[in-house]
Amino acid sequence: MGKIGILGAMTSEITLLKGRMSDRRETTRAGRTFYEGKISGADVVLVCCGVGKVNSALTCQMVIDWFGVDAVINIGVAGSGGEAKVREIVVSSDAIYHDLHGLNAEDEILPQCYPFVRSFQADPKLVQLAMDACKGRVKAYTGRIATGDQFIGSKDVKDDIVARTHPMAIEMEGTSIAHACAVNDIPFVIIRSISDNADDGAEMSFDTFETIAANDAAEIVTTMLQKL
Numbered sequence: 296m297g298k299i300g301i302l303g304a305m306t307s308e309i310t311l312l313k314g315r316m317s318d319r320r321e322t323t324r325a326g327r328t329f330y331e332g333k334i335s336g337a338d339v340v341l342v343c344c345g346v347g348k349v350n351s352a353l354t355c356q357m358v359i360d361w362f363g364v365d366a367v368i369n370i371g372v373a374g375s376g377g378e379a380k381v382r383e384i385v386v387s388s389d390a391i392y393h394d395l396h397g398l399n400a401e402d403e404i405l406p407q408c409y410p411f412v413r414s415f416q417a418d419p420k421l422v423q424l425a426m427d428a429c430k431g432r433v434k435a436y437t438g439r440i441a442t443g444d445q446f447i448g449s450k451d452v453k454d455d456i457v458a459r460t461h462p463m464a465i466e467m468e469g470t471s472i473a474h475a476c477a478v479n480d481i482p483f484v485i486i487r488s489i490s491d492n493a494d495d496g497a498e499m500s501f502d503t504f505e506t507i508a509a510n511d512a513a514e515i516v517t518t519m520l521q522k523l
Contacts, residue, residue, distance in 0.1 A: 296482075296523050297365030298338040300358040301516060304346050304468045307506055308371045311513040312341055327354060329362065335520040340364055344468065347444050348392075351468035355475035366421060366482045368519070369473075370512040372505060373466035373487035374447050376457050377438060380489060381504055382511065384435040385463045386425040387485035389414040390470040393456045394443030414439065415473035418482030421519075425486055428518035433488075433511055438463025440485050442470035464489065488512045 303309040316332040330341040340362045344354035391414040429435035441462035469485040476483040488508035
């Protein structure tokens with residue numbers, strides 16, 4: 296598949312993969328350090344994009360423009376929006392913004408704004424590779440990722456997001472990365488290790504499970520790269 300871009304929102308989400316990279320070269324631009332090299336024989340560009348939709352979309356476009364990647368894998372952690380439990384994995388079937396209003400069919404403005412879609416579809420081949428990589432390691436689901444600029448620590452807020460967008464996982468970067476990939480015709484997949492239940496106990500759970508969840512995602516990506 297050529298060169299693969301791997302994006303994580305936080306340093307903890309890319310540290311393990313960076314340690315597994317051979318022939319590593321570093322480039323610092325726009326306040327970000329990009330790591331080029333090989334993981335499991337695959338050519339990769341690895342970067343911590345920062346938290347939130349703007350940071351992740353900007354960084355994804357940089358990876359596409361500056362490094363010419365042929366596919367993008369977004370790894371990290373998320374709150375559960377469905378049946379997935381802490382430390383289980385959600386692999387994106389599609390991705391949607393939960394904080395974008397005006398998604399009703401009768402809305403007349405948003406459908407005119409390229410590339411308006413109700414959700415961005417993940418690449419089936421990458422989805423299957425991710426699911427295969429989870430077998431024997433951790434329970435995994437294929438489902439929708441809902442993205443917004445908000446850490447969800449309230450059951451009421453979570454319930455509202457679930458009612459409107461029906462996600463399996465709720466987080467802050469995936470859909471904006473999917474958006475950037477879509478306008479550039481780049482295949483993508485989002486892999487989220489569930490770190491909390493996105494409810495009133497989310498903050499304590501996130502602090503406890505962040506590193507474990509991020510490492511699970513890194514193991515999955517390493518296995519995927521072996522098969523590309």
